[in-house]
Amino acid sequence: MIFNRDWSRTELIFIALFVIFYLIYLGRTFWYAYQLKTSARSAALKFFLRSTAMGALIIGLLEPSFGDPERELQAVGKDIFLVVDVSRSMDATDVQPSRLQRIKFELNRLINTYPSDRFGMIVFSSGTYLQCPLTFDRNALTIFIESLNTQMLTDQGTAFQPALEMALDKQSTDTRSNASKVILLISDGEDFSSVNTKTLRAIRRQGIHLLCLGVGTREGSRIPSNGSYVKDEDGNFVRTMLQSESLEKIASEAGGSYFEITSVRNDFPQLSQSIQQIAGRLIDQRKVSITSNRYYYFVILALILLSFDIMITVRTFRL
Incomplete structure (x- = not known):
């Protein structure tokens, strides 16, 4: 896989902010669940779905290409x-x-x-x-x-x-x-x-x-x-x-x-x-590049993961 765009400082800052704020959110969710003696396993699943979707979107923005980089x-x-x-x-x-x-x-x-x-x-x-x-x-x-x-x-x-x-x-x-x-x-x-x-x-x-x-x-x-x-x-x-x-x-x-x-x-x-x-x-x-941009694979994957995320709810207390 070849990326048509390089990692920039902007992408790295967004990734860092996402990880920091989501870890804070996840920590608060587990803390409240512990205090109320309930389970927050769905929060861990949502974290996995959202982080994977975020990663897929970032890879899509980098415009990945597949195939032989050059062919004669x-x-x-x-x-x-x-x-x-x-x-x-x-x-x-x-x-x-x-x-x-x-x-x-x-x-x-x-x-x-x-x-x-x-x-x-x-x-x-x-x-x-x-x-x-x-x-x-x-x-x-x-x-x-x-x-x-x-x-x-x-x-x-x-x-x-x-x-x-x-x-x-x-x-x-x-x-x-x-x-x-x-x-x-x-x-x-x-x-x-x-x-x-x-x-x-x-x-x-x-x-x-x-x-x-x-x-x-x-x-x-x-x-x-x-x-x-x-x-x-x-x-x-x-x-x-x-x-x-x-x-x-x-x-x-x-x-x-x-x-x-x-x-x-x-x-x-x-x-x-x-x-x-x-x-x-x-x-x-002559040698020519024959790779094909496949960014949409990762965008589709991110949309599927976010759809699952919407269907999963987090409950930290019981009525």
Whole structure:
């Protein structure tokens, strides 16, 4: 038992006064009982009840707590970088309401599923931009996810290599965190560059888990644009299709996994479960006080004892 308050002079004075005056009262009661040749045993019982109740009240005022005074708590988690394709093809509607809108919905669910993990975000088309550094702030992450659109970057086209290089660099240089590292690459798979095998090997060698999510359909669809559809240089409507082979190859060479969202298939629950199965590493540990104040136990005991005291009468003479 631990007291949250220390004994003060005030408590000691009250205890001393209680003992002195009650001993005087008790002595007078026994003296009169002796003179009248009667018994005052009930007075002794009342003294026991009142002194015990007084002691219980004093202990209650000192706010006693029970439990282990300290316990070591450990925080275990992961650092997850979301690498999101924001090229024009992500506006395609072969996955409703559009590829990018569907991804935004799933990402909002993901970040709230793992509150102990840090999330960061990189957006890319042919260029790459750090949208959000690693953070626990879910409100900020939600704002960044909702702000995703295909007009964010002026360069069009899609290039995986710069985005993967940035994600690798951010995960490798963050020496302050000992968390497990995850990169989630999200795209329709249309890559107009080549991915350097050295980058994928570095991801694998450093123990970073690479997950690839393809979104779209193999039949594909046109890309909406200002009430019409995007056209190529010859004036023909552009048709964008899911290129799963490129994403599968990236995942395979980095020792990761590939998942899909199509019009008839949604692997996002499996992807989320894969993240859950990645063992988190120790992020922080600290000792915290976990004792619980139990003053009311003693107050209740005092009230019960005083109730018994009221029911007991002291009689020092007979009629």
